Amino acid sequence: MTATHSTRMLILGSGPAGLSAAIYAARAGLAPIVVQGIQPGGQLTTTTDVENYPGFRDVIQGPWLMEEMQAQAEHVGARMMWDTIVDVDVSVRPFRLTGDGGHVYSCDTLVIATGAQARWLGMESETRLRGQGVSACATCDGFFYRGKKVAVIGGGNTAVEEALYLTNHSQDVTLIHRRDSLRAEKILQKRLFAHPHIKVLWNREIAEFVGGEGNQGLVAIDLKDTHSGARERIEVDGGFVAIGHHPATELFHDKIALDADGYIEVTPGTTRTSVEGVFACGDVMDKVYRQAVTAAGTGCMAALDVERFLADQDFEAEAEAASIAAE
Ligand SMILES: Cc1cc2nc3c(=O)[nH]c(=O)nc-3n(C[C@H](O)[C@H](O)[C@H](O)COP(=O)(O)OP(=O)(O)OC[C@H]3O[C@@H](n4cnc5c(N)ncnc54)[C@H](O)[C@@H]3O)c2cc1C
Structure with missing residues (x-):
């Protein structure tokens, strides 16, 4: 009733x-x-x-x-x-x-x-490894990756801010973007490109988040080149999806x-x-x-x-x- x-x-x-x-x-x-x-x-x-x-x-x-x-x-x-x-x-x-x-x-x-x-990318491996290496919040989870390798996925302000924030914890931050330029504000881009611990991989899409044996969580990300379709694997401990x-x-x-x-x-x-x-x-x-x-x-x-x-x-x-x- x-x-x-x-x-x-x-x-x-x-x-x-x-x-x-x-x-x-x-x-x-x-x-x-x-x-x-x-x-x-x-x-x-x-x-x-x-x-x-x-x-x-x-x-x-x-x-x-x-x-x-x-x-x-x-x-x-x-x-x-x-x-x-x-x-x-x-x-x-x-x-x-x-x-x-x-x-x-x-x-x-x-x-x-x-x-x-x-917002998530919507792939099965992303859902499976969420909380086990895959995150959408660097401020929340960045601390858990001290001294480890991390990747940030996205090309807007959030992605660039997350990449910059993660350098507080990691000396090996990779920004992965599916295009050849960023949407982020110019001032943020300037800081990103000038940062010695951040590298950018352009024209790459996530093919899969790769988990390790047992409960090991994320160990790598498989990427696909958006032009050639070529695949490559990068080893990371943390993957931050920052697409809004x-x-x-x-x-x-x-x-x-x-x-x-x-x-x-x-x-x-x-x-x-x-x-x-x-x-x-x-x-x-x-x-x-x-x-x-x-x-x-x-x-x-x-x-x-x-x-x-x-x-x-x-x-x-x-x-x-x-x-x-x-x-
Ligand atoms: C995986 C993860 C880890 C995080 N870790 C941290 C952390 O370590 N530290 C930290 O500070 N922050 C963390 N955050 C961020 C933090 O959780 C959020 O900033 C916070 O929860 C926002 O609170 P909120 O009350 O505004 O909204 P939410 O927590 O999103 O709550 C929204 C509420 O609205 C309700 N609702 C939605 N639509 C309707 C409707 N139509 N009718 C009735 N109710 C509705 C939902 O049921 C829910 O109860 C994390 C977030 C995530 C996703």
Whole structure:
């Protein structure tokens, strides 16, 4: 049976951004509802070792961290819904959202924390070796390749930035690009070409990521020359796919302002979107940092922005009621 759930604050997404927003909002007495989506806990549930989330000296596991965040959010009063939103109407007040099973959510404020997924090449060997040498995040995983050989796949800003970042850990970084020039900004290209520890392989496509014996993970990448079709193998310990990200904003096209890459636009320094009462936090509005801690930070900002927004609304409503009573 379908039901209508009404709340002052609805949060879409249960990654670090959504759950941090939930913790702050629940502690402020807003009793938020969190719609978890198809990936409860978000992207960190797809990884193992996390070494850069503050507060933990030892390596922690991504799924464990997200379970703890959810438990903390529930402990302080947030309500979790196992549902995925398939329709959003922000042209009415309260906002009206519909879940894939037909449940309706009615809310005074909406926080969008639906994240962004890395784009992958889509080959079987890539999926099989993900987390075992194949990654889409140098900031997250580069540290694990200290003194090892790594390759970055891509030709845009992200690929060049990842290659440059990886030189902090590796003296042998290869950038693999399927064309003969990069799309990245000129200044980044200049830094890349000048770097003594980065070499570029032009006009090469990935034919296959090659795993070693047993649990050894990635040991090499087979490449194909895009002109001649010739194959070659390069030995690497890590392969970073850096061909962009896909923000989860399909639901909001033509409803909330998005930038040219599909990320939600917010007023700088806040989490306010183009629609009053709708806020965005985490990777869905941040194409620069894309880290758990930055997602959590903007989640906190969203909760504080919501709290102030609702307080202003309540104040105005009370003032109006008082002036009517005085007439
Ligand atoms: C393999 C991997 C390893 C990583 N390692 C690290 C690391 O070591 N350190 C680090 O800081 N960062 C790491 N990151 C990055 C980090 O996970 C992200 O920056 C962070 O998870 C972003 O948080 P978020 O809450 O914005 O979005 P996400 O974590 O992407 O969560 C999005 C949430 O939105 C929900 N959702 C989407 N659509 C809907 C919908 N229609 N209705 C309802 N809910 C919806 C999803 O179910 C999900 O719960 C890693 C990422 C990956 C993929």
